[in-house]
Amino acid sequence: MPRTLFPRQSLRPWARYWGMEPCSAQPDTGPDSDRAVTPLMDAPIARQVFVCTAKACAANGSEATLEAFRAQLIEKGLLFYKGNRAGSVSCVHCGSIGFCQIGPAVMVYGPEGGAWYAHVGVDRVAEIIEKHVVGGEVVEDLVRKRIGQPGG
Numbered sequence: 001m002p003r004t005l006f007p008r009q010s011l012r013p014w015a016r017y018w019g020m021e022p023c024s025a026q027p028d029t030g031p032d033s034d035r036a037v038t039p040l041m042d043a044p045i046a047r048q049v050f051v052c053t054a055k056a057c058a059a060n061g062s063e064a065t066l067e068a069f070r071a072q073l074i075e076k077g078l079l080f081y082k083g084n085r086a087g088s089v090s091c092v093h094c095g096s097i098g099f100c101q102i103g104p105a106v107m108v109y110g111p112e113g114g115a116w117y118a119h120v121g122v123d124r125v126a127e128i129i130e131k132h133v134v135g136g137e138v139v140e141d142l143v144r145k146r147i148g149q150p151g152g
């Protein structure tokens, strides 16, 4: 039997995070029926934060970085999650993006494009939230890769 790339079991914690019951995949009957089971589709998301929690970044403390982002975004009323469907920022973990030697790696993506940050410890989270997530201004000394921006 072929190995599944993303085993269903691995989705269950995230289904709980989004306030959804794990279930079998919905048949594709169009955006309206998808919307009924996907609150994110109507959420006022302005920016997304991705924190790499793959092996090398995790060894450098990225789980704590992720938790710091979530806690501070919740404190500011910005995080979109089951406790705040009006939140304008999603914050999730992701797999390795190739910054393994310079992690923890964090991406902030918004209307201005995206910026991948390196060496993001808990001590830099508040600054990234204030300057980039809220203000739309890249934190220059930490950015190592831009996507969809001048200089990328």
Ligand code: FES
Residues within 6 Å of the ligand: 052, 053, 054, 055, 056, 057, 058, 095, 096, 097, 098, 099, 100, 101, 103, 105
């Ligand atoms: S482990 Fe995080 S970028 Fe590779």
